[in-house]
Amino acid sequence: MSAESTPGPGTPGESGSTSARGAAEGGRRTPLARRRKALTATAWTAAGIVVLGGAGAGFLYYKLNDNLKTVDINQALGADRPAKAATGAENILVLGSDSRAGGNEKLGGGADDGSARSDTAMIVHVDEDHKNATVVSIPRDTLVDRPECTDSRGDAHPAARDVMFNEAYSTGGAACAVKTVESLTGMRMDHYLEVDFKGFQKLVDDLGGVRISTARAIHDPNSHLDLAAGPHTLDGRQALGLVRTRHGVGDGSDLGRIQLQQAFVKALVSQVKHIGLFSDPKRLYDLADTATRTVTTDSDIGSVNRLIAFADGLKGVDSSHMSTVTMPVQYDTADANRVVVDQRKARLVWNALKADRPVPEAAREGTASGGAAGVVTSS
Template sequence: MPAESTPEPGIPGVSGTSAPRHRVKGRRRKTRSTRSKALLITAWTAAGIVVLGGTGAGILYFKLNSNLKSVDINQALGSDRPTKVDNGSENILVLGSDTRSGSNKKLGGGADDGSARSDTAMIVHVYKGHKKASVVSVPRDTLVDRPSCTDTKGVTHDATSGVMFNSAYSTGGAACAVKTVESMSGVRMDHYVEVDFSGFQKLIDDLGGVRITTTKDISDSDSHLNLKAGTHTLNGKQALGLVRTRHGVGDGSDLGRIQLQQAFIKALVNQVKHVGVLSNPKKLYDLADTATKAVTTDSDIGSVTDLASFANGLKGISSSNMTMVTMPVQYDSANANRVLVDKAKAELVWKALKNDQPIPKAATHGTATGTAKGVVSAP
C-alpha cells in the first residue's frame, strides 16, 4: 500500500427429469472432461468483493482499472438483437473460460495453444428491485443452431446448424456467444462476464477456502479431486476440481456437473456475504486485485467504478433468493453425449425472464437431469 503521505485515491460515492443416462461405447472425450468451468462463482464473488472495496475502506485504487479487461458487445452485435426490456430487471451472461495461455495452461489440460473455450454458461436474471435472481445453466453439450455473427475483431462467422453450444465462444468469442444465447432465447443480454481458471482458484484461496458438505465420496482422477463424505473447507485447487468434476460422482454427465456447480455457488455466495475482510485492508485489497484480474466484462461495466456500481445492485441477493435451474433439455437419441433443447418448456423459461416473473416449475418437470443433486450443500 502507498505511504500515508501519498494516498492512492479510492472510488468516491460507492457505498459500502430424470431420464437415465446411457453412455456411448468407444473412446471417451477425455480432453473435454478435463476442461472447464469456473463461472458465475468468480463473477458473483468479484462483484461482492468490489462492492466491499467501496464501503469506505478506500482501497479501490486506480490500479484496479488496469486489471480489468472488457469487450464491446454492443458495437460487435449492432442493432440486430432482441429489444431491451425496460422493467428494472437485468440479464447477464456469465461464461467460464479455459484459455490455454498464461497461468491457465497448467490448469486446463489439453493443448497449450493459447486458445480458449467456454464449457459453462449461465444466464443470470436479476429481478426488479435486485433482491432476487434466477440462474439458468446452459449445458455445453446442447446442440443448437448457431447464428451468423461478427466478433469483436470484425470477422464474420457463418451460421451453422446442429453444433455444440460451446462452439459459439470458441468460434467467435464473447460476441458470438452472446449472439447465440440471444438467438436461442429471444432474451437480450444486458451484460457479459467471463471468468477463468487461475483467477477462480486464486480467489478461493484468497477467501480462505469455502466450506461445503458432501453426502457421498467424490473421487475423480481427471479433476484431481478426492473427498470423503462429510464437511470440508475446500482450497482453490479442490474447489476448481469440484466444479470441473464429471466422473467423480453421479452419471458422469455434464448435467450432473451443473448440479454440483449450482450447489457450490450457493455455498460460496453465503460465505462471501459473511467474510470478514473490512478490518483487514491488505486481505481486502488482495481479493479486489484477484477479482478484477479474473474477469472480462462488457464495456458498459469495464471500469472499477462501473463494476462497483453494478455489483452494488447485486449485494442484496442471498442464496435463499436465488432460483437455479438447467435450461430444459432432453437427451439426443442419436448420441447420448449430446442434449437437445426442449423448445416448448424452454419457452416457458424465456417468457418468464422477459416478463420478470419466476420460472414456473412446469418448465423443468420431466426434462433431462443429472444424478448429482443433493451431493453437495452448504454445511
Template sequence: MSAESTTGPGISDPGTNGPSRSGKGRRRKARSGRRKALLVTAWTAAGIVVLGGTGAGYLYFKLNGNIKSVDIDQALGSERPLKVDNGSENILVLGSDTRSGSNRKLGGGTDDGSARSDTAMIIHVYRGHKQASVVSVPRDTLIDRPRCKDTSGRTYPAASGVMFNSAYSTGGAACAVKTVESLTGIRMDHYLEVDFSGFQKLIDDLGGVSVTTTKNIKDPDSHLNLGAGRHTLDGRQALGLVRTRHGVGDGSDLGRIQLQQAFIKALADQVGHIGVLTSPKKLYDLADTATRTVTTDSDLGSVNSLMDFANGLKGISSSHMKMVTMPVQYDPANPNRVVIAEAKAKQVWTALKNDRPIPASATKGTATGEAKGVVTAS
C-alpha cells in the first residue's frame, strides 16, 4: 500500500506552465476565488492568506509586533546544504505541541511546559510558483539526530535511534531545521511554526472548516467524537481531528498524517471562496490571530516579508499540491515507531533537489496509516 495522498491529478513537469485540468471525475470546477488561495502549509496558511491588505499605520505596527521570529541562519552557520538559486523554495513547517500557557488546557501529553514538533511538513515550491509538493515527516520516525545548536548558541550532542520530534524538543527550531537538512540534503529556505491554541482560534476566526467523514471517529484523548457525515468543524474539533491517532485507521502517526493532509486540502478549498477579504473586521481578526500564532525565520519576521512571501504563492491552488508521506516502514522491533525507507526516500529528496515531481515509485509499497479517504472536503 502507498503512503501517498494526492490533492489533485498530480504535478506536471515544473519546467512547464503546468497541466491544464480536464475537469473530469468527482472534483468540482474550481472557483475563481480559489486561485487566490495560497499554498496551505500545516496550520499557518489560513492566516498567511489574509495578511495582504492589512494596511499601514497603527494596524501595521500592531500586527508587525505580533510576529515572533528566530535567526536560523546564525544558529546553523555555514555547515548547511548549498542554497539552490533556480526559483524554487523549500519551507519547513512545524505544528508545535507546547504544553505551556494557553496550550495546557487543550489536553494530551505532559503539562511540564515542554515542546515537541507534533507535525512536520517539508514544502517544495517549484520554479514558477505554480505547483508544490508537500512531504509529511512522521514524528515517530527513528533517526540519527546531528549535533546542533539552538538560537541561544547552546550546543547539543548528536544522538542515534531517537524520534524525529526530539530534535525540536531538544534544540528548538534551529535543531529541527538542522535535522531535516541532515536527513534530506536539502537546504530549508524558510521556517514556519504554529502552536495548538493559535490553530484552534484561527479556525474559529475563519468560521469553521467543512469536511465529510466516511466513518465514525471517536477519540477521547483528542476530545473528538464525529459521526459519519458532513460537518463544519470549529477550532476545537479541527484540532482534535489533526491530533487524533486512535480514533481511526491503525492508530499510528501515519494515519494521523493522512487525516492532516485531508484537512489541509479542505482548508485550502474553503479559504479561496469564504469571502474574508470582503470584511475588514474579519480580515483584521484573522491577521491578528495569524501573526500572534506564527513563528518564522528572521527573513519572514515582518508583515511586509510575510505578504511578499504569500504573494509569491498565489498561483498555487489545492489542485496543484501533491502531498506524500516520507517513505517509511514500521520498525520490526517496535510497531509504534517507523524507520526511513532509505532507497525510496532518496528518490523523494533527489526529485526535490532537481525541482522535479516526486515519482510514484518513491511511495509505492511503503507503510501507510490506513486512514486515507476517511476525511474529505465537503
C-alpha cells in the first residue's frame, strides 16, 4: 500500500499528479520514477477492470488519455444522494455491460438489437485503510423499485415498481444504475466503472490468461465453455464464458453465475499482483491501451493522472483481504426466474459496510444461493 501521504483515490479536485508528493519527499521525481509509478498503478488497475471494473495506465500519456470514455454521474444525479463516508472508505459500482453492438453479439450469443443491460453488477467497498475490500454482487434478475432518475443526456425517466435491476442501465444508462444502487443500499457510490464483453476478453488475453481450478467439469454450449475438472489457464474467450455461464453449474440461475464471477475476481487479483509486467514493457503497454479503450469511468477519475492516483490507493488490497457476498435475496414465489431482496438481511450487509465491519454470517444464512460455491478456485 502507498505511504500515508499518498492522496486518497479519486478525491475530487485531485489531479493525481505525483509532482507534489515528490517535492514533499525531498525532491522532484525523475521521469523514470514517475513512469514506474504509473506502471505499478496499471498492473493493479488491470485487476480492477476485470473485477469488472477498473481502468488504467500511464505512459504515452496523451494517447492513453484520449482513449478514455467518461460519464458525469454527479451532474446527472445532483445533490439528492447519500453523503460520502466520513471515514474515507469508498464504494465503487462496477458494471459489465451486455451490449451486443460493435462485434459483441458474437461474444454474447445474441443479435445486436441496439440495447444494453448491466449483465454483471458489483459494489466494491474499500475500507478506511484501503487494505481490505468487500465485493457485493447484485443479481441482475432482482426485482426492485427503480427511482426516478435523469440520465447523462439530461433526459428524465419516471420511477417504476417491480422491474428487473438490470433494466435501470438499459433505461437511463450509468446514472440511473447508480441512482438505483444508491436507493437500494442507502450508500453513495463514489466511483463508477464499466467494461463490455469485447474489452473483457481482450484484457484477459493481454494479461496472458488467468489461472483457475475447477472442482468438476463445466460444459455450457450457450456460453461456448467446455472445461474439464482440474487446473486451467483461461484465455479471454474462456474467461468470458466462465463469468457468463448460468447453465453449466449450480441451479442454472444468475446466482450460480455470480459465485463463479466472485471466484474469478479473486483469481484475477491474485495473478495481477504477481504477474511481473515490468519485465515486458510491450505487454504492459498493450494492457494499458486495452484498459483505457474499453472501460467507461465516472468523470472524477476520467483522466490518466486521476486513474493513477485511484489505482495507487487500491494496490494494498489483495485477494487474501477481499471478501465476497451476494446481496441477500429470495426466489420470487410468483416467478422462479426472478429474485426479490431479503430486506432484513440486506440491511445487515449495508450496515456492516457503512461501519467498515465484516459482513455477518447471519446475512448469508437461509438466502437463495445458486449452488455453485467452490466449483472454481484460484489455481
